[in-house]
Amino acid sequence: xxxxxxxxxxxxxxxxxxxxxxxxxxxxxxxxxxxxxxxxxxxxxxxxxxxxxxxxxxxxxxxxxxxxxxxxxxxxxxxxxxxxxxxxxxxxxxxxxxxxxxxxxxxxxxxxxxxxxxxxxxxxxxxxxxxxxxxxxxxxxxxxxxxxxxxxxxxxxxxxxxxxxxxxxxxxxxxxxxxxxxxxxxxxxxxxxxxxxxxxxxxxxxxxxxxxxxxxxxxxxxxxxxxxxxxxxxxxxxxxxxxxxxxxxxxxxxxxxxxxxxxxxxxxxxxxxxxxxxxxxxxxxxxxxxxxxxxxxxxxxxxxxxxxxxxxxxxxxxxxxxxxxxxxxxxxxxxxxxxxxxxxxxxxxxxxxxxxxxxxxxxx
Numbered sequence: 356x357x358x359x360x361x362x363x364x365x366x367x368x369x370x371x372x373x374x375x376x377x378x379x380x381x382x383x384x385x386x387x388x389x390x391x392x393x394x395x396x397x398x399x400x401x402x403x404x405x406x407x408x409x410x411x412x413x414x415x416x417x418x419x420x421x422x423x424x425x426x427x428x429x430x431x432x433x434x435x436x437x438x439x440x441x442x443x444x445x446x447x448x449x450x451x452x453x454x455x456x457x458x459x460x461x462x463x464x465x466x467x468x469x470x471x472x473x474x475x476x477x478x479x480x481x482x483x484x485x486x487x488x489x490x491x492x493x494x495x496x497x498x499x500x501x502x503x504x505x506x507x508x509x510x511x512x513x514x515x516x517x518x519x520x521x522x523x524x525x526x527x528x529x530x531x532x533x534x535x536x537x538x539x540x541x542x543x544x545x546x547x548x549x550x551x552x553x554x555x556x557x558x559x560x561x562x563x564x565x566x567x568x569x570x571x572x573x574x575x576x577x578x579x580x581x582x583x584x585x586x587x588x589x590x591x592x593x594x595x596x597x598x599x600x601x602x603x604x605x606x607x608x609x610x611x612x613x614x615x616x617x618x619x620x621x622x623x624x625x626x627x628x629x630x631x632x633x634x635x636x637x638x639x640x641x642x643x644x645x646x647x648x649x650x651x652x653x654x655x656x657x658x659x660x661x662x663x664x665x666x667x668x669x670x671x672x673x674x675x676x677x678x679x680x681x682x683x684x685x686x687x688x689x690x691x692x693x694x695x696x697x698x699x700x701x702x703x704x705x706x707x708x709x710x711x712x713x714x715x716x717x718x719x
Contacts, residue, residue: 385456389449390414393433403439406432428462429453434474434483435464438511444480451486460490468499469507476504476520477511494520501531502540509537509553512546527558534565542571542587545580561590570596576604576620579613584620594623601631602640609637609653612646617653627656634665642671642687645680650687660690668699677707684708 394411398404410432416422430450437446450471454460463470472492475483488494494504505520506529521527521537530536538560541549550571554560563570572592575583584604588594597603605625608616617637621627630636638658641649650671654660663670672692675683684704688694694704705718 386418387414387452387456389452390429393436393446393449398436398440400439403436406436424453424457425459425462428464429458430460431462431464431469431471431474434471434480434487435469435477436474437480437483438474438478441478443478444482446478447480447483447486450483454490460487461492463498468497469502470496470498472496472504473498473502473507476507476513476516479511479513479516481516500533503529503531505529506531506535506537506540509541509546509549510544512541512544512549514546514548514552517541517549517552521556524557527553527556530565533567533569535569536562536564538562539564539569539571539574542574542580542583543578545575545578545583547580547582547586550583550586561587561592563596568597568599570598570604572596573598573602573604573607576613576616577607577611579608579611579616581616581619584616594620594625597631600633602635603629603631605629606631606635606637606640609641609646609649610644612641612644612649614646614648614652617649621656627653628658630665633667634663636662636664636671638662638671639664639669639674642674642680642683643678645675645678645683647682647686650683654690660687660692661696663696663698666699668697670696670698670704672696673698673702673704673707676704679708 391414394407394414398407410427410429413422413427417424430453433446433449433453437443460471470492472484472487472494473496475487497503503520505517505526508517508520517537527537536558538550538553538558541553550560560571570587570592572584572587572594573596575587595603603625605617605620605627606629608620627637636653636658638650638653638660639662641653660672661670670692672684672687672694673696675687697703
């Protein structure tokens with residue numbers, strides 16, 4: 356699997372902050388009470404919360420006459436938000452309100468190219484899916500990574516939708532642009548029922564991604580599903596398997612913020628101080644995900660907080676600063692991370708920081 360491409364659907368959306376709805380707004384954009392209700396309530400999922408803030412910022416600009424409603428893909432983004440927040444068809448009235456106001460039903464999510472149908476499938480929102488098809492959206496739509504609706508169903512653990520979308524044997528053989536099949540998406544989503552269904556249909560669920568050698572065991576480690584990892588171990592997959600770039604299951608669990616999985620893998624003999632082919636440790640990968648609990652585990656395991664990787668000489672601190680993770684930067688500094696260290700281009704963590712809170716920490 357492509358190291359930075361999948362995952363979980365919302366890790367790829369742009370990170371923007373927003374304030375509250377302005378009290379005095381232009382009337383060029385109609386009032387959308389159901390949308391406003393959604394935008395004013397924080398989300399539980401951090402990635403969904405970032406999307407909510409971005410939508411709130413854009414809608415505020417629309418009401419002030421500074422943006423057009425169709426300049427932002429509200430409908431696909433809200434469809435995915437329903438999935439990430441486990442809300443099923445709860446967003447359907449909001450989507451219908453937006454469509455009536457002129458929002459583009461055929462818009463796709465900015466960074467991935469996913470349609471609202473992808474989101475409806477991920478949410479298990481059957482009524483939403485039917486409504487979107489009535490508007491003209493097609494089940495054959497692919498996103499920028501070549502992901503089918505069936506792949507999204509597998510990743511979302513939506514077994515009944517996966518069954519519906521794979522009526523023929525040929526439907527089980529779809530692959531994305533990286534040569535990843537349905538079983539890799541089921542593993543990434545930590546869905547043992549979907550894996551078992553695919554195996555029952557005759558699919559070999561142990562084969563790696565065709566282009567990058569990504570193992571389904573590594574994908575399962577990212578999801579945090581110990582039962583899925585055990586499922587693959589029982590089929591003979593080596594726990595030390597890695598991508599072609601040397602990234603293994605422990606590193607993927609670190610990136611995915613899965614402390615229980617990390618403990619499990621180490622109990623099975625995986626070494627925390629292993630380096631991938633670019634010289635990154637699991638600490639670098641945890642820093643990329645910004646997971647403080649995992650960073651703490653790895654520091655307690657003795658990993659070097661100031662280790663510079665071999666390709667760019669970046670440290671975990673630089674990575675978290677570049678990604679905008681305030682809590683991760685704060686924790687790494689508390690563990691002795693060198694804020695004056697420079698990468699191969701002579702840049703420090705402060706040079707990478709793009710949030711004022713991080714710059715304040717690094718300038719102390």
